Amino acid sequence: AQTVTQSQPEMSVQEAETVTLSCTYDTSESDYYLFWYKQPPSRQMILVIRQEAYKQQNATENRFSVNFQKAAKSFSLKISDSQLGDAAMYFCAFYTGKLIFGQGTTLQVKP
């Protein structure tokens, strides 16, 4: 079975600091996509970053970057210069024909 595991139910970071959210997945597929989605409190879930498995280069979107380790099946999200607006639940997801989500990590940003 294909699974996604986020082992950190909750994380906190000081404003302007850097935080890394962990995600591991299990699959026998070689071609797939990985995502991080952000769900702010009472607001719409939005796509943060997207990674194609065939690309070795780690995806980056402004302050958000990933560390994609295909052999280890690891896909962590790094948020640099954390801002109060980054406080949200973050979901890691994996796609090979359908999206499979992790359990989510709630990120608190302290001023």
Place this chain on the structure above:
Amino acid sequence: DVKVTQSSRYLVKRTGEKVFLECVQDMDHENMFWYRQDPGLGLRLIYFSYDVKMKEKGDIPEGYSVSREKKERFSLILESASTNQTSMYLCASSLRGQNQETQYFGPGTRLLVL
């Protein structure tokens, strides 16, 4: 920008009631999805549709049905609501073909079944 809307943000229903959750997208996406979100479980796929009149079961379809009469609209139906269907329901849509893996989500409907 893709816009996915859901008919209600909050709903309170009684056990046994028939419940309709509506989802509309305005970007001409072929694919539409219904998920439920529960604490500690992430999002789980209930049903999806790749075209009008077409539907496929997801991972947890029991107790649910869907309807897709128009391309832009995808409805989730709880024929007889039960307390274990209290949850957050999220609708999503995506293109067919290239970029089909990227889904866009609605704001969610938080359903409470008493």
